[in-house]
Amino acid sequence: MAPKRRGHLQRIHKDAETFKKKVDFLATDVHKRSESTSDLIQRCQKLQIDGKKTLKALNGLTKADEPAPVGNYEQRKQEEVTKLQNILKHLETLFLELSPPGPSSTKDEITTEDGEKEEDEADDSNGVSNEDDDDDNNDDDDDDDDEETEHVSPLQSGFGSYTVLCDFSGEQEGDLTVKKGEVLTIIRKTADGWWLAQNAGGNRGLVPKNYLKFGVGVSEEEESDEDNDEDGSDEMEDIPEKSDEEKYGDAENRQSTPHSNWSTVRKALTEIDATDVLSAMGAIPSGFRPSTLNKLHTEEGIKYKGSHYLQPELSQSQLSFKDLFFDPDSGRVRPRQVKVNVCFTLWSCKQIPTPGVGVQVLSRHIHLCAFDGNQVLSNINTVRVTYNPKSPKTWTFSPRMSGILPTLLDGDCFLRCNSSSPDLGILFELGVTFIRNSTGERGDLSCGWAFLKLTDDSGNLLPNRTYELPVNGGTPYEKDVAVEASATRGSPTSVFQQMLQSRRQPKLIIKLKSPDSRTRALLSLLPDTLLHSLSCVRVLTLHRQLLCDTLLMDRPTMQSADLICSPVLATFPLLLDQPDLLDALRSAWTDVDASMSRSQRRNLSHVKQEFYRVYMSSVYFLLHSPALPSYHWADPSTEEQRARIIYTTLDSLKHKQLNSETLGGAEVYLTSDHEHLAFDISECTFDLLSVARQRSFRRQVFTSFFDVRKKTHRVVVQKAL
Structure with missing residues (x-):
């Protein structure tokens, strides 16, 4: 008789039991201190990695994965998840016990040198050279382990003295309260952005790394640079730590709060991906960065997708619509005029540097959206580039071919936006999607960005003509970053040299144009905020008409919210x-x-x-x-x-x-x-209630999110890259 197949959930249950026994043995050894502190910490870190891998595998299981029917599957799965989470919490307690945030008085405590050894061991346990966690013992599986576990990057390794940039009040057990200007010694660095630090009095605890600056003291030049920031940002000390706690909840609940973007900010500023590794290796130009708009588009749910902005927006009272009305005279959607209604054509990009060796480019494209220098005000649209290998630094866009050109390649776009911001414009982020040849890891890279402000100083719309926009390096929150270091070397001494250097500067060429009367009439029927391809205007307006008929004419009452x-x-x-x-x-x-x-x-x-x-x-x-x-x-x-x-x-x-x-x-x-x-x-x-846009509160939260991101970006990202 053939042996009975063991199901995935049963196998995870057995692994969890084995994992629990190992944690119990570790707890016994910690209380007895049968080994050195560094060895116990190493065992604790390895068990944390194994536990997170098991929990991730458990969360990825579904009932369909089981070879045979399992009764009460969801209940049994939830019990296993709860069990693993409790074990991981126990491990965290053991780790804090091994490295307590209190005065260091015994020789068994970890000194800075021991901390350096501990970090090296942590790198070995989390890096690509881990042979204990690798069953197949090959490079590809090692890189897979990198993706599944949080690890200390080579960019984050090394110790020294760090200066506190602003006050931080510890609210949880294990946090270290610090004051601005205080000098800390870093004991251990982690990929989640919370570092174990020790102050001059010997007290230890966790401090967010974006509150720290490498070296002793903060120069007056940097402080004045913060004060005179062109974006009007406040000083770093103006980040209200206390008000953030009250507004979004304590640090333990920040990631679970529905309207909090703090976890997104921390992740964007601390995670290490393929782009960071390539930057450290010098395989990509210095001005390249991880794609900002791609991160928002993929990690913020539907907030920046066109499908969200296509839905009707509710009014302030939530009892009617703000941008959808019926015209009884014509039987159609009532046209609406907005403050900005422009059509433009992406023409070409010149002198765009190419990624280095070791990567295969899957797509060259431009992400574009409405932007006011502080936050994204529309959906993020993407247009793919027509690439010619004979001219690798020139990006072009396919011409219109009687309406049969795919939407993804269509450079003819429109923008409708009703924002009253005086700095409203279009943000263009040039990007590539690549795959590393050695590991098969995918990544999204920003090759630079350009911004076109749509109004002049008097508030009038720009005239319809062709514009050459300089392409800047870094992210939209960084200033004066060149796409390539060689592009700004030396100062031109003659007019001829200035002309040559100007021709070598990366540029994006676009053309503002005036739509014909028929297109203008169709655009007036669309939502107040939307950025998309001009070739799709007709089908978008027909959907809008069906939406108007269903919601404003066919409903029994305007207060009805039935399916x-x-x-x-x-x-x-x-x-x-x-x-x-x-x-x-x-x-x-x-x-x-x-x-x-x-x-x-x-x-x-x-x-x-x-x-x-x-x-x-x-x-x-x-x-x-x-x-x-x-x-x-x-x-x-x-x-x-x-x-x-x-x-x-x-x-x-x-x-x-x-x-x-x-x-x-x-x-x-x-x-x-x-x-x-x-x-x-x-x-x-x-379902009207689930799809209708209710953005009055979200806009306030997004403003806070981008203010924090802009203030912390220069301090953290430039060092990481």
Whole structure:
């Protein structure tokens, strides 16, 4: 009889029991002090790494992974998670006991030299050379371990004296209260940004690293530089630590607070990824940085995605809409004029440095958004570059080709924004997505940024013409950083040298233009804040019209918040996050629109009916097709596979629908020729309360988030890179 297969959850349970026994043995040895303190700390750190790996594997398990049915699966999984979390808390207590935040009076306490040895051992236990945690003993698995565990980077290694930049009041057990100007000795550095420090009185505790500056004393020049910051930022000591505690909760709950961005700030400033490693190796130009806008777009949920800004925004009272109204005279969406409504074309980029050897570039692109120098005010849109290997430092954009150009390559864009900020403009971040040849690790890199302020000193919009924008290095929160160190070497002594140096400077060329009357009328029907491709305006306005009909005409009362049966409204915003499906809808609608007569185009009821049919028989069908792989950014194989499936399926459906009467009918979904995913009620349910934008409070929180990020960025990031 074949042996019974052990399930994943059962195996994790056994590993947890073994892990608990090891922790119990460590606790016994800690109380007996049977080994040296450094050896005990090393064992504690290794167990912490193993415990986090086990907990991560447990959180990634699903019921479908089990080879056989498991009763009360979720309950048993939660019990194992709770057990592991309690063990990890016990380990943290043991670690603090081994290195207590109190006066150092015995010889068994860790001195600075012991701390240096401890960090080296921690690097070995967390780095790529760990052979105990590596079953296959190869470089690829070592790099995988780097991704799964928090480790001390070579950029963070080394000890010395650090000066406190501003007061920090410890609120939790283990924190060290420090004053501005105090000199600390760092005992241990960790990747989460909380360092173990010792003051002159021998007291030890945890201090956030962005409150520290390497060296003794803070120069008056740097303090005056902080005071005279061009962005109007306050001094570092003005960061209200106490008010942050009261506003967002204590340090233990910061990451779990729904509206707190403190955890995002800490992660953005402390994490070490492939980009940081390449910077340390000198494999990329000095002005390159991890992509700021890509981090916001991928790690902040839907806050900066076009699908979020496409939804209606609620008014201050939360009982009506702020940007969606019905015009009873025309039966259409009421046009709305906003403070900024511009169209522009991305033309080209010149003298953009290329990443060094050892990386393969998967995508060259530009992230763009509305920006006021302090915060992002719109969705983040991405346009991919047309790259020619013969001119590696020149980026160009594909020309318009009768509307068949993919949205991702379309450099013709529009921006609608109703912000009253006098510094409102468009932020362009040039970026690349790469993969390291040696490890296979992916990363997103900023090759520089440019900013176009849309108004002059008098508050008038800029004239429509071509603009050459200088490309700056670093991030939008850093000033006077060159893209390449060689670009600013020496000062030109003659007019000819100045001209030559000007031609070598990286530049972004864009053109502001005036839309025609038809496009201007369509843009006035869109949300007050949106940045997207001009080629998609027609389908976006049709969705807006269906939204108006459903929410303002078909609801029994304006206070009704019941679920609405509307497959189009429930799924259309997803297309803005999957540009290939948006292209499929745009192409299908263009074919139908071209076949309609002039009188049919003027009949709004007929146009909406045809759009509904086209949507249901094209992208709605594809959204729930099991053959279509999930959308992944800058994955050539997935993009090619999706394109093949999309257009093969659309062509097959087009041949089956012999006339418009059956277009989008139920028989399309009942045929045995195509498979479908299991039906989910969310496919056709529009939930107004969950999708309506309520941004009055979020805007206040975002302002706080960017103020803190701007103040701490120069102190931390420049040292890390």
